[in-house]
Each structure stands twice: as C-alpha cells, then as structure tokens.
Amino acid sequence: MSSMPANEGVILLDPHPRRIDRIFDEPTKRRLERLGRVLWHDGSLASAEHIDRHLPQAIALIGQSPLDKARLDRAPHLRAVFNVESNFLPNLDYAECHRRGIPVLSTAPVYxxxxxxxxxxxxxxxxxxxxxxxxxxxxxxxxxxxxxxxxxxxxxxxxxxxxxxxxxxxxxxxxxxxxxxxxxxxxxxxxxxxxxxxxxxxxxxxxxxxxxxxxxxxxxxxxxxxxxxxxxxxxxxxxxxxxxxxxxxxxxxxxxxxxxxxxxxxxxxxxxxxxxxxxxxxxxxxxxxxQAHRAGSVPEIQPLIGQLVVDDLENILAGLPPQRCQRAVLETVTKLRSIPVGAWSLSDTRRP
Missing domain, CATH: 3.40.50.720 (NAD(P)-binding Rossmann-like Domain)
Incomplete structure (x- = not known):
C-alpha cells in the first residue's frame, strides 16, 4: 500500500441504508472534510462505476461497497473501511484486507x-x-x-x-x-x-x-x-x-x-x-x-456513528490504531452470518 498525503486523498461515502444527515452532524462533517476530499454520496447505493472511478485515490471507504481482491488492487492508498450499517457483512475480502493492513471497522458499539x-x-x-x-x-x-x-x-x-x-x-x-x-x-x-x-x-x-x-x-x-x-x-x-x-x-x-x-x-x-x-x-x-427489531433504534445515538468513524480515521491517518469502532478479527469474522434483508455478497460488484 503506497502512501498519499491524507488531505490529498478521497474519502468515499456509500452509507446506504444510513442517511448522511442522520449519522454525521455538522461539526463531524467539518472534521471529516479536514481529513481528505469527501465525496458525499447519499440516498441510494453508490454505482459500481462511481466506486471504481474513485478507488485509486481513496484513503477511506465509509459504507458497505463490495470490495473483492480485484477492487482492492485498484485501491493502493486505502487506509480503512468503515461499515456504518453496523454489521460485518460478507461484502469484502477480509483476509486480503488483513494482509494489506487495512482495518475493517464497524460502528456496532453505538447500539x-x-x-x-x-x-x-x-x-x-x-x-x-x-x-x-x-x-x-x-x-x-x-x-x-x-x-x-x-x-x-x-x-x-x-x-x-x-x-x-x-x-x-x-x-x-x-x-x-x-x-x-x-x-x-x-x-x-x-x-x-x-x-x-x-x-x-x-x-x-x-x-x-x-x-x-x-x-x-x-x-x-x-x-x-x-x-x-x-x-x-x-x-x-x-x-x-x-x-x-x-x-x-x-x-x-x-x-x-x-x-x-x-x-x-x-x-x-x-x-x-x-x-x-x-x-x-x-x-x-x-x-x-x-418488538419489531427496534431495541437499538433511538434517534439520539445516530450521530455517534459519524463521530466514531471520524475519531478512528483521525487516529489511522496519524499512524495510530483505531480505538472507537469494532475491528474485524480475521479469526472470527468469516464465521459471522449477519446478513440483513437486502444485503449483498462479495460477488455483487455490479450495483444499481
């Protein structure tokens, strides 16, 4: 993984089903924008074309875009992946991320x-x-x-x-x-x-x-x-x-x-x-x-998702380990079966 000055890199947003304004308050947005050039995609899944176009300059991906080895090969500057759906999904190659030293992080602790x-x-x-x-x-x-x-x-x-x-x-x-x-x-x-x-x-x-x-x-x-x-x-x-x-x-x-x-x-x-x-x-x-899967659905915790992401991205870009999100552990993450309705798999790189 080659280096790139953080403020010259791209921070890709693909947070669906989360909405940006719910998980990033204005102060947190400003903090994120100081770390790189943020592409604020919202409201739907980002297209494969959009993701592939910006991966070569990406230093962070915030969202659940599929990342197989071929895509990771096109992302030489990638420093972190944040799952803001808050589960570890079968949407990326965890072993390859581990091999490259790219932490895969989930905001699950907020719930x-x-x-x-x-x-x-x-x-x-x-x-x-x-x-x-x-x-x-x-x-x-x-x-x-x-x-x-x-x-x-x-x-x-x-x-x-x-x-x-x-x-x-x-x-x-x-x-x-x-x-x-x-x-x-x-x-x-x-x-x-x-x-x-x-x-x-x-x-x-x-x-x-x-x-x-x-x-x-x-x-x-x-x-x-x-x-x-x-x-x-x-x-x-x-x-x-x-x-x-x-x-x-x-x-x-x-x-x-x-x-x-x-x-x-x-x-x-x-x-x-x-x-x-x-x-x-x-x-x-x-x-x-x-109850209808509503135990964690409290509006006041939603902005914490963005805060955890930015806290950890600040650390990572400063050469420090993430401390706020949950990090995927290779020995256990591939055993997880957390696949919400409408989720995608690693092979689903062609998206709407």
Missing part, C-alpha cells in the same frame, strides 16, 4: 447501550407481566393485584449468551439485581470472564440455572439454530428468555411452542424474516412480549 436498556426493560415486564396487565386493564379485565406468578429479578441467577458489545453493555445494568451472573461465549476465554466478575458457564448450564436468559450472541456458522426446545424446557417454569441479537440463534418455532405451552415467557425483538410477515405465528403466541 449496545440502547439495546441493553431495552432488553432489561423487556425482562422486567415479562417477570412482572406488566405488558399483559396493561392490556387487560385497557380491555376492562384488570388483574386486580393478581401477581401469583410474578417474580423479582433481584437475587436471581441471570445468564448472558454472548458477551460482545451488547453483553458488556448489559452487564453493569444487571449488577444491582444479582451477584450470580452466568456467561456463555465460546469466543471469550473463561479467565477473561472471571476477571470481569461473572461466572463462565456452559450453554445448557445457563438455561438450567438462570431465571432470565438474555440471548445476545452474533449469529455464526457454529451456532445457527443451536438453541431450541431442550434448552427452553430445561428452565424453571415461568422463566424468561429475551432474544435480542439474531433470530437464527434459536429454533424459532420451538421457542414459540415452549412459550405457547406456558413453560417460559419470551421477549422477542428479532425475527427470522424482516419485515415481519403478516402471518408470522409469533404475532399470536401467548406468553410473549414482541
């Missing part, structure tokens, strides 16, 4: 705190049946203080399946409730978990021991559909499961079936198919609290 707050609220509502009591009251059949199957989170074993950005944001919110916090994450060494004062546990152990299980892991080639009826039925009657990361973690029909049986209560924010079909069975499943 951890809002999702953590939401899933805690869902767990409390499910434990106390707050959402059901509200619906009953509006229908004129209020619970009248009937809390026979409600329970407190306080003093109960709680479990996190997955300990990435979201799990680590949720942990301090759970500390006031319990000292028995179990964590299962095969990508995190048990010694790291113990140093963080949580209890390393097997997947099955989390379900048999915990009163509330938060499903927070990324979907990978190793865990798709790994959690199903056996784990859910091993929980204590009336326990809570909150699914907040990727629906593919679970056998979704089995999750709904065990909830419908009354054995567990399920909070669901992510679905096998999104937008959610009108005839999705989960819409009518009892003992559930449903």
């Amino acid at each position: 951890a705190r809002p999702v953590a707050e939401m899933v805690l609220g869902m767990a409390i509502s499910l434990a106390r049946r707050m959402h059901e009591a509200d619906a009953a009251l509006r229908a004129g059949r209020e619970f009248k203080g009937d809390n026979h199957d409600s329970f407190l989170l306080s003093g109960k074993p709680l479990a996190l399946i997955g300990f990435g950005n979201l799990g680590r944001a949720l942990l301090p919110l759970l500390r006031p409730f319990s000292r028995e916090i179990l964590v299962h994450d095969p990508w995190v060494h048990p010694s790291v978990l113990r140093e963080m004062d949580v209890i390393p546990a097997s997947l099955d152990g989390c379900f048999t021991r915990a009163r509330v299980v938060f499903l927070l892991a990324a979907n990978t080639s190793e865990n798709t559909g790994q959690i199903g009826r056996r784990q859910f039925e091993s929980m204590r009657q009336g326990s809570v499961v909150v699914l907040a990361s990727r629906a593919a973690l679970v056998n979704f029909p089995e999750l709904l079936a065990v909830a419908a049986s009354g054995h567990i209560r399920a909070g669901i924010d992510v679905w096998p198919e999104e937008p959610i079909p009108k005839d999705e069975p989960g819409r009518a499943t009892p003992n559930t609290l449903l």
Whole structure:
C-alpha cells in the first residue's frame, strides 16, 4: 500500500441504508472534510462505476461497497473501511484486507447501550407481566393485584449468551439485581470472564440455572439454530428468555411452542424474516412480549456513528490504531452470518 498525503486523498461515502444527515452532524462533517476530499454520496447505493472511478485515490471507504481482491488492487492508498450499517457483512475480502493492513471497522458499539436498556426493560415486564396487565386493564379485565406468578429479578441467577458489545453493555445494568451472573461465549476465554466478575458457564448450564436468559450472541456458522426446545424446557417454569441479537440463534418455532405451552415467557425483538410477515405465528403466541427489531433504534445515538468513524480515521491517518469502532478479527469474522434483508455478497460488484 503506497502512501498519499491524507488531505490529498478521497474519502468515499456509500452509507446506504444510513442517511448522511442522520449519522454525521455538522461539526463531524467539518472534521471529516479536514481529513481528505469527501465525496458525499447519499440516498441510494453508490454505482459500481462511481466506486471504481474513485478507488485509486481513496484513503477511506465509509459504507458497505463490495470490495473483492480485484477492487482492492485498484485501491493502493486505502487506509480503512468503515461499515456504518453496523454489521460485518460478507461484502469484502477480509483476509486480503488483513494482509494489506487495512482495518475493517464497524460502528456496532453505538447500539449496545440502547439495546441493553431495552432488553432489561423487556425482562422486567415479562417477570412482572406488566405488558399483559396493561392490556387487560385497557380491555376492562384488570388483574386486580393478581401477581401469583410474578417474580423479582433481584437475587436471581441471570445468564448472558454472548458477551460482545451488547453483553458488556448489559452487564453493569444487571449488577444491582444479582451477584450470580452466568456467561456463555465460546469466543471469550473463561479467565477473561472471571476477571470481569461473572461466572463462565456452559450453554445448557445457563438455561438450567438462570431465571432470565438474555440471548445476545452474533449469529455464526457454529451456532445457527443451536438453541431450541431442550434448552427452553430445561428452565424453571415461568422463566424468561429475551432474544435480542439474531433470530437464527434459536429454533424459532420451538421457542414459540415452549412459550405457547406456558413453560417460559419470551421477549422477542428479532425475527427470522424482516419485515415481519403478516402471518408470522409469533404475532399470536401467548406468553410473549414482541418488538419489531427496534431495541437499538433511538434517534439520539445516530450521530455517534459519524463521530466514531471520524475519531478512528483521525487516529489511522496519524499512524495510530483505531480505538472507537469494532475491528474485524480475521479469526472470527468469516464465521459471522449477519446478513440483513437486502444485503449483498462479495460477488455483487455490479450495483444499481
């Protein structure tokens, strides 16, 4: 990778489905423009012609444009790639970027705190049946203080399946409730978990021991559909499961079936198919609290996406490592299966 003075290089914007004005406030735009010649493309996917024309002068790509080896060969000055959709998608050659020393970065950390707050609220509502009591009251059949199957989170074993950005944001919110916090994450060494004062546990152990299980892991080639009826039925009657990361973690029909049986209560924010079909069975499943993938959708966090990008690009152009975004780790990124609706693959270099 040859060098180019930063202020002479091109910063390519291809942020769709994000909108520039939502993720870059005016001060952050001005900071970005001091780092290079910014091409502010917005509102749609950038065309292959547009990307290919400017790659030879690009020092940074902010967006999800496909980047195979052939395209990387045409980008000798590229210093960083920022995914502002906030997932690591199969749209680029991670091994080749790693070989060339080009960090691939995601702005996923900005969503951890809002999702953590939401899933805690869902767990409390499910434990106390707050959402059901509200619906009953509006229908004129209020619970009248009937809390026979409600329970407190306080003093109960709680479990996190997955300990990435979201799990680590949720942990301090759970500390006031319990000292028995179990964590299962095969990508995190048990010694790291113990140093963080949580209890390393097997997947099955989390379900048999915990009163509330938060499903927070990324979907990978190793865990798709790994959690199903056996784990859910091993929980204590009336326990809570909150699914907040990727629906593919679970056998979704089995999750709904065990909830419908009354054995567990399920909070669901992510679905096998999104937008959610009108005839999705989960819409009518009892003992559930449903959301439409909105746990992270808080307007006030959107400008943080641009701020993280510019913070890290400033560092990279100064010869320092990125510190704000999440960096793709070659050993694990190719196992991820985070492909949102309408996403493209590495081969999709011909775009509208």
